[in-house]
Amino acid sequence: MSEISKEELTKKVISDRPHVVILGAGASRATCPDGDKNGKKLPLMNDLVKCLNLESKVLEYGMEPKQDFEDLFSFLFDAEAFEETKELEKIIYGYFKSLELPNTPTIYDHLVLSLRETDLIASFNWDPLLLQAYRRNSNKGIRLPRLAFLHGNVRMGECKKHNRSNYVGEICERCKEKLEPVDLLYPITTKNYAQNNSLKINWDRFERHLSKAYQFTIFGYSGPRTDEEAVSIMKKAWKDKHSDKILADTTIISTNTNDEVYEHWKHFFHSQYYELVDDFYKSDIAKYPRRGFERSWENNMEAVFVEENPIPKNLDFPALWSWYHQFVETEYRYRIKNPFPKPPKWYKNRI
Ligand SMILES: [Zn+2]
Incomplete structure (x- = not known):
């Protein structure tokens, strides 16, 4: 050969x-096996509740905290527990937004x-x-x-009017307005990506x-x-x-x-x-x-x-x-x- x-x-x-x-x-998780720059863990779906200290919150909802986040969120959503899902979304958005890469490659x-x-x-x-x-x-x-x-x-932003996406907070080149944060897609059974x-x-x-x-x-x-x-x-x-x-x-x-x-x-x-x-x-x-x-x-x-x-x-x-x-x-x-x-x-x- x-x-x-x-x-x-x-x-x-x-x-x-x-x-x-x-x-x-x-x-x-493999990129930050010991947590991010500040030691915050990168969660998987099966340990997200624990990583974000959501156990007591989930118990308040009358749910079992030791379950996969996908199952938990899907269940709440299907049960139309929208106050709870909104609250979870807010906590999750804040946690993920705070994560940072370590300074070394x-x-x-x-x-x-x-x-x-x-x-x-x-x-x-x-x-x-x-x-x-x-x-x-x-x-x-x-x-x-x-x-x-x-x-x-x-970290993604968008201008809905002009279909532009870039880093959140940057400026849309057409209307010069700041790009708004995009919605995160949470684990629900029917996602309908095209919407x-x-x-x-x-x-x-x-x-x-x-x-x-x-x-x-x-x-x-x-x-x-x-x-x-x-x-x-x-x-x-x-x-x-x-x-x-x-x-x-x-x-x-x-x-x-x-x-x-x-x-x-x-x-x-x-x-x-x-x-x-x-x-x-x-x-x-x-x-x-x-x-x-x-x-x-x-x-x-x-x-x-x-x-x-x-x-x-x-x-x-x-x-x-x-x-x-x-x-x-x-x-x-x-x-x-x-x-x-x-x-x-x-x-x-x-x-
Ligand atoms: Zn625009």
């Missing part, structure tokens, strides 16, 4: 086919730097950590992927990328029970559109066992084949940053062994940015030869 060295791989860009990454609560910093401008990170998380990582790695001469927030986000305009923009962006994608990574997201609509949209855009592309890669980053993961996602895969890793740094994104397509193509289609070029985990920010600059020139030359078509209307909503 012939071999491509990491230096040769760095100098190779052969396609704009996107890599789509989905993030669930498990990804934010985290998994989210490595993730945004390791994908290219045609890739997409679609997050189900309300917390602001991904946006904080995006912002502090912007304008460093390295083009970052696009983002979509599928359940809303505490909310800002969410629809994010879901459309996600579908558009996924239907063209060559690689798909699911990180810390188990496809919750109340999210049937999400799973069916993903199935349509990935599995059905790619029925001829058996070699398209799916990776799952999860600390669950193989059997549990397979049970969650079995209707979604082309075959039983997918790669399961229990740590972000074992995934292809971390082993072949910014060259995932090229690695996969050389390896699977050309049967060439490709040397790994792993993210250096322990560098501080300036050293990290300068490490990522090894990729920039080749990407720039590729873009000159393959310019983007005239940007469509939706391009305005850049983040």
Whole structure:
């Protein structure tokens, strides 16, 4: 088997086919395993009540506090306990809004730097950590992927009148008004994503990328029970559109066992084949940053062994940015030869 060295791989860009990454609560927890900058825990659905000290509140509602937040919230909503659900929403919004990334590089910093401008990170998380990582790695001469927030986000703002979305508090370029916070989507059984305009923009962006994608990574997201609509949209855009592309890669980053993961996602895969890793740094994104397509193509289609070029985990920010600059020139030359078509209307909503 012939071999491509990491230096040769760095100098190779052969396609704009996107890599789509989905993030669930498990990804934010893995990014801050010991809590955020101030030690606040990143909750999962099954320990949200405990992390936010909501036990006594939930008991007041006459409910069992040791249950999954999805079940709890869905039940209250279905029972039309709107005073209670409103109160919970307010507490949750405030908690998530207060979360902050530590000052040193985290998994989210490595993730945004390791994908290219045609890739997409679609997050189900309300917390602001991904946006904080995006912002502090912007304008460093390295083009970052696009983002979509599928359940809303505490740092996202919108102008409903002009369909603009950006960081909350920034100005709409059309009416010069401040962007208003977007609604968060809480776990209720029927979500009807299309009803909310800002969410629809994010879901459309996600579908558009996924239907063209060559690689798909699911990180810390188990496809919750109340999210049937999400799973069916993903199935349509990935599995059905790619029925001829058996070699398209799916990776799952999860600390669950193989059997549990397979049970969650079995209707979604082309075959039983997918790669399961229990740590972000074992995934292809971390082993072949910014060259995932090229690695996969050389390896699977050309049967060439490709040397790994792993993210250096322990560098501080300036050293990290300068490490990522090894990729920039080749990407720039590729873009000159393959310019983007005239940007469509939706391009305005850049983040
Ligand atoms: Zn406006």
